[in-house]
Amino acid sequence: MAAQHTEHEDPRLFALFLDEARTHLDQFAAGLAALAHDPGSADVVQELFRAVHSLKGGCAFAGLPALTTLLHRAEDLLGDARDGTRTLTPALQTLLAHVQALAGIQLAAVAVDGPLNEPALVALTDALVTARGAAVETAPEDTRRRTPLGALPEAQVALLVNFREDCAMPGVRAFLVLRALDGLGRVVDTVPARALITGKMLGHRLLVVLEADAERDLLTAAIKGVGEVAWVRVARGPLAAGMWVDMPAREAAARAAGPHEEHTFVRVDTEQLNALTALTTRIATAVAAAVPALVDDMTALRTAVAALHTVPAAEVLGRIPRLVQDTCLAVHKEVELLLEGEDVPLHRSLPPLLADPLLHLVRNAIDHGLEAPDVRMAAGKTACGTLHLAIRATADTVQVSVRDDGAGIDAARVLARARAAGLVAADETPAETALYRLLFAPGFSTADAVTELSGRGVGLDVVLRNIEEVLGGQVTIVTVPGEGTTFTLIMPRDGARD
Amino acid sequence: MARILVADDAMFMRETIKKALLAGKHEVVGEADNGRTAVQQFKRTNPDLVLMDITMPQQDGLSAMTEILQGSPEARIVICSALGQEEKVMEAMAAGARDYVTKPFNADQLLAAVARALE
Numbered sequence: 001m002a003a004q005h006t007e008h009e010d011p012r013l014f015a016l017f018l019d020e021a022r023t024h025l026d027q028f029a030a031g032l033a034a035l036a037h038d039p040g041s042a043d044v045v046q047e048l049f050r051a052v053h054s055l056k057g058g059c060a061f062a063g064l065p066a067l068t069t070l071l072h073r074a075e076d077l078l079g080d081a082r083d084g085t086r087t088l089t090p091a092l093q094t095l096l097a098h099v100q101a102l103a104g105i106q107l108a109a110v111a112v113d114g115p116l117n118e119p120a121l122v123a124l125t126d127a128l129v130t131a132r133g134a135a136v137e138t139a140p141e142d143t144r145r146r147t148p149l150g151a152l153p154e155a156q157v158a159l160l161v162n163f164r165e166d167c168a169m170p171g172v173r174a175f176l177v178l179r180a181l182d183g184l185g186r187v188v189d190t191v192p193a194r195a196l197i198t199g200k201m202l203g204h205r206l207l208v209v210l211e212a213d214a215e216r217d218l219l220t221a222a223i224k225g226v227g228e229v230a231w232v233r234v235a236r237g238p239l240a241a242g243m244w245v246d247m248p249a250r251e252a253a254a255r256a257a258g259p260h261e262e263h264t265f266v267r268v269d270t271e272q273l274n275a276l277t278a279l280t281t282r283i284a285t286a287v288a289a290a291v292p293a294l295v296d297d298m299t300a301l302r303t304a305v306a307a308l309h310t311v312p313a314a315e316v317l318g319r320i321p322r323l324v325q326d327t328c329l330a331v332h333k334e335v336e337l338l339l340e341g342e343d344v345p346l347h348r349s350l351p352p353l354l355a356d357p358l359l360h361l362v363r364n365a366i367d368h369g370l371e372a373p374d375v376r377m378a379a380g381k382t383a384c385g386t387l388h389l390a391i392r393a394t395a396d397t398v399q400v401s402v403r404d405d406g407a408g409i410d411a412a413r414v415l416a417r418a419r420a421a422g423l424v425a426a427d428e429t430p431a432e433t434a435l436y437r438l439l440f441a442p443g444f445s446t447a448d449a450v451t452e453l454s455g456r457g458v459g460l461d462v463v464l465r466n467i468e469e470v471l472g473g474q475v476t477i478v479t480v481p482g483e484g485t486t487f488t489l490i491m492p493r494d495g496a497r498d
Numbered sequence: 499m500a501r502i503l504v505a506d507d508a509m510f511m512r513e514t515i516k517k518a519l520l521a522g523k524h525e526v527v528g529e530a531d532n533g534r535t536a537v538q539q540f541k542r543t544n545p546d547l548v549l550m551d552i553t554m555p556q557q558d559g560l561s562a563m564t565e566i567l568q569g570s571p572e573a574r575i576v577i578c579s580a581l582g583q584e585e586k587v588m589e590a591m592a593a594g595a596r597d598y599v600t601k602p603f604n605a606d607q608l609l610a611a612v613a614r615a616l617e
Contacts, residue, residue, distance in 0.1 A: 013517070017510040053553050054508050057580055061514060061602040072582070168600035169579075172587050179591070199584025227597065227614045 017058050018111050024058070025107070027051035028100045035093055045088070048096075049078040055103065066121040067106050073128040074099045080132070095131055098124060149207070151241040156188060156211050158240035159219060160233040162314060163204040165321045167228040171201030176226045177208065184222060185212025204230075204318075207243075231314050231342055239304060273308060280305050309494075310345035313391040316354050316400075317342050320362060320389055327366045334373055334384040335366055341391035346398060347494050350471075354400065354489075357467060361402040361487050362387070369406035369485050379482065381405070397473075398493050403486040409479040411435060436477045467491065500616055503528040503543055505536035505559065506551035506578060511601075515549055515578070518605035524612065533557030540566050540573070547574040547615055549608075550595075552586050560590055567594050574615045578603075 031048035038044060056071035074096060080086035088096070102124055106116050149158055161177055163170045174197045178187060190197065191207040212219070216234045223232050235243055280301060317339045324337050370376075370385035377383050388403040411432060418424040418438045430438075467473045473491035502524050506512050509531070516526050528543040530536035534557045540548060548566065552559040559577065566573050577590045577598040587598050596615035599608050 010517070013510065013513055016513055020508055020510045050507075050553060050555060053580070057601055058508060058510050060580070061511070063602075075582075168581060169584050169587060169598070171584060172591055172598060175588060175591055176597070199586075199588040225614065225617065227610060 014062065017062050018107065021055055021058050021107050024051045024055040025100065025104050028055065028103075032093060032097050032100060035088060039088060039093075042082070045078060045081045049075065049082050052078055062110075064106075064110065064116060066116050066118050066125075067103060070099060070121050070125045070128070071103065073125050073132070077128060077132055092131060095124075095127060099128070149240050149243040151238040152209060152236070154237040155213070156209055156240075157185075157214075157216075157219065157234060157236040158243055159208045159210060159223065160235075160243055161206045161208070161223055162230045162232075162318065163206070164228045164230045165204065165318065167204060169199060170204050170206075171197055171199050173226060173228050174201060174206045177206060177223055177229075180222045180226050181208060181210055181212075181219070184214045184219060185210040187211075209240075230318070231312055233312060239308070241308060277305050277309070309348050311348050311351060312342060313344040313346050314342040315351045316346065316358065317389060317391065319355070320358070323359060323362055324366065324387065327363050331367050332372070333366055333370055335370065336384050336386050338386065338388040340389065341393075344391050344393045344398070346391070346393075350398065350491065353471060357489060358389075358400070358402070361489075362389070365402055365404040365406070365485070365487075369404035371407050375407075379407075393493060396493050398491050399488055400491070401486055401488040403484060405484040408481040408483060408485055409436060409439070409477070410481070414438060433477070436479065439477070499523045499525065500546040500612070501525050501527045501543070502612070503530065503536065503539055503545040503548045505530040505533070505539075505548060505554065505562065507531045507554045508551075511551070511578075515608065518608045519612070521605055522609040522612070531555075533559055533562030536562045537565050541569070547576060547596075547612060549576050549578055549612075551578045552583055552590070553580070560586065560593070563590060563595060564593055576611050576615045 027047065028051045031044055031051060034041065034044045035048065052071055052075045056068055056075055059068040059071060077086070077088075077092065077096070081088050086092075102117075102120060106121065109116065152158060159181075161174075163173050167173055174192075178190070178194075178197070181187060187194075187208060188211050189207075189209040192201060192203065197206075210219070216236070219234060220232050223229055233243065320339060321337060324335055328335050365387055366385075370387070371379070371381075373383035376385065386405045388401075390399075390401050390403075392399045392401075414435055415424065415429070418430075418435070419426055423438055424430060467475050467489050471491045473489060476488045476490070477485065478488075479485040499522075502519055504512050504515050504519070504526055506515065512529055512531075516529075519526055527545050528539040530539050532554045536548065536550065536554075536559075537557070548563075550559040550563055554562075557565075563575050563577075566575065571594075575590075575595045577587055577595045578601060579587045579590075579598055580601050587600075590598065597611045599611045
């Protein structure tokens, strides 16, 4: 992932940051000195809190995450003291003095372009967490259950809102969505429930059932106007039956066990849905022959029923940024990620089948496709590689491509490895396409050093099997030495064969 | 382009914000390093929009915002928050703030929030 936003590129701003950081460090030190004389002073604690808070904010902007975390934990401790839930004992004051001293040393190092002492920062952060008497706040339970939304009355419309992955406070955005919808109708229900839409809400998805006769475009525009919205799905009345909702497990259980309120959620059996689809097709065919005037209506009905089987491609693409970020951290590479086609409707059988192949292709592209930053720079490229994931649909197929701007596949090296592994006879030279296919062979890898992530060719084998055998699709590889590689998965648009 | 008042106790942060606003063709009509000055500056400059930090000396951002909205209910205020201040941001939204950004933000995120608040 591209480096966090940093002001290093602007020397004037960075100098200003250092200057103010020194002032805050001095206030930090002065506060600790005052505290030693007057441990109970609320004013002193408040000043200390503000100094550490400002210092933390500056460090976050300056791209110093380990130092930011340390200061954040110190701020937690001071926050407890300010709120009266903790006394700053001499032991805690000593610990805070260590924080002040270490922060000073680290900022001095950064000022001369030196590196942060991560082990020291992490050790002191751990000491603060331990002293605070609790493990780092564990995130509330966030297991989710996929629950089908049932048909709604015609007067009601279901709005499924997905916030962007980088949206830092989805709960606040959810609140703003509800505020934006207030003037357009009456909110009948939400998932998560309204009481759970707080600042601490973690999920990036909100479902609103709204009683309103407003047009779809108006509702969508109102929601998108809130900002940080990746996509919105709208379904009115019976058509809402095709929507799936990610519901926190606890809430799903509470709703299932709770008193039977007048309810908006009805389970849809997949077999019944399939039977309905088949029946609709038969009726459409029979009626079309007998009563041509009804053809248009029937076609519309078929389209609507078919839409029940689709989910937006964002279901698949939404997980990619986190995956890319984690992979980049693991292999020390920088990647700029481009996503395309989040609105493309996919047959609902596709996302689960695509998850593994994409996981492997993305990891493979970052781990093996893209070069290390120094290698890229030496080749005259930007240090940060580009990964482009696109989902496109034609009338009959869905095409998913993963393109990197890395070094490309080294055909000679693949051939040498294939011969060494006994996959190709010494006197045989396969055509390039056939050669690249060998990348999918179990146990095949051209990686000289087997990395933690994608060594041994395990992943690509899974890709092949899922796409070709389960989906009846095909996989193509195009590679240009020095310019990169594109893997394309082509699948039938209506998903897995029965 | 809009006339904007920037309230944040860190000069580094105000400069970062100003740089982004100027790049977005906005005009910075005033600056404040605490909540009390922000309220005074608001009355003096009558800006189109206020970018308001939460944690500031003398008077915090939420209190300053409330005071501004009492005198000018139509004032457009965008909260600049830090991670961990989710509940305070929620409180600010409920009290009438138009939007918020979370530090560290980049120029695009800031300008997008400003544009939404100006709509």
